[in-house]
Amino acid sequence: MSEAPHHRIHAIRYARHERVAAENFIGGDDHASPMPLDYFVWLIERDGMAPVLVDTGFGAEAAVRRKRTMIRPVEEGIRAIGVDPASIEDVIITHLHYDHAGSLDLFPKARFHVQDDEMAFATGRSMTHKTVRAPFDAGPVAQMVHLLFGDRVVFHDGDEEFAPGITLRFLPGHTAGLQGVEVSTARGPVLLASDVAHLYANLVREMPFPIVVDVPAYLDAHKRLFELVPGIDHIIPGHDPLVLTAFPAGLAPDVSRVDLAPLQPIGDLV
Numbered sequence: 458m459s460e461a462p463h464h465r466i467h468a469i470r471y472a473r474h475e476r477v478a479a480e481n482f483i484g485g486d487d488h489a490s491p492m493p494l495d496y497f498v499w500l501i502e503r504d505g506m507a508p509v510l511v512d513t514g515f516g517a518e519a520a521v522r523r524k525r526t527m528i529r530p531v532e533e534g535i536r537a538i539g540v541d542p543a544s545i546e547d548v549i550i551t552h553l554h555y556d557h558a559g560s561l562d563l564f565p566k567a568r569f570h571v572q573d574d575e576m577a578f579a580t581g582r583s584m585t586h587k588t589v590r591a592p593f594d595a596g597p598v599a600q601m602v603h604l605l606f607g608d609r610v611v612f613h614d615g616d617e618e619f620a621p622g623i624t625l626r627f628l629p630g631h632t633a634g635l636q637g638v639e640v641s642t643a644r645g646p647v648l649l650a651s652d653v654a655h656l657y658a659n660l661v662r663e664m665p666f667p668i669v670v671d672v673p674a675y676l677d678a679h680k681r682l683f684e685l686v687p688g689i690d691h692i693i694p695g696h697d698p699l700v701l702t703a704f705p706a707g708l709a710p711d712v713s714r715v716d717l718a719p720l721q722p723i724g725d726l727v
């Protein structure tokens with residue numbers, strides 16, 4: 458068997474939401490202290506093969522409507538590390554929330570990879586509930602349906618090998634069909650967990666972030682993360698500002714290299 462590939466992973470921050478700690482946990486933090494969320498997309502860079510983007514972020518209109526601070530538009534963040542968004546051929550969508558699956562127009566050549574259960578969830582009966590649909594925007598969901606009719610959506614069902622050194626991991630709970638992306642790197646597997654946990658603190662305290670559709674499944678997904686990779690340093694949550702500060706700086710501001718080990722163990726920082 459040939460050696461596992463060593464891919465590189467750029468975590469690209471594009472936006473921020475200032476909020477307090479009490480907003481980030483179900484049942485366990487009465488702090489009014491600041492605990493902001495950052496918004497990322499992740500670019501997997503491969504030797505001799507095209508890069509793979511994980512999630513697409515949101516655009517200017519959603520930022521204004523939802524009162525999020527745009528730090529640098531997604532397209533500029535991707536260009537800042539030397540990749541033309543229009544050239545990207547494969548985008549893995551972890552789930553269809555507005556902040557992970559907007560801005561689809563930026564990728565005119567791309568195929569979008571989603572889980573069967575996520576597409577069914579975002580276009581079905583669950584969306585009759587206002588609180589369940591709140592983190593979805595109808596525009597990008599409808600756009601995904603149009604892309605499906607244009608042969609640009611690829612469905613996946615559970616765990617699947619996506620490409621050498623890239624494995625999709627089915628980790629529902631936050632949504633019905635969330636997938637994480639396990640990437641082979643020089644330091645071993647790194648799991649882009651997306652919103653399986655917004656913050657490292659959700660994992661460490663074993664407390665869900667308040668956007669969750671199935672609490673037992675959500676907590677099972679946390680357990681599964683730790684079965685899949687050697688430890689918390691190998692897990693990249695969806696929205697933790699530590700992803701930018703704890704890992705080595707990347708090729709541009711607001712970019713970190715999460716294929717490399719954190720500068721200090723994550724467990725010391727949470």
Ligand SMILES: [Zn+2]
Pocket residue numbers: 552554557592631652
């Ligand atoms: Zn989400």
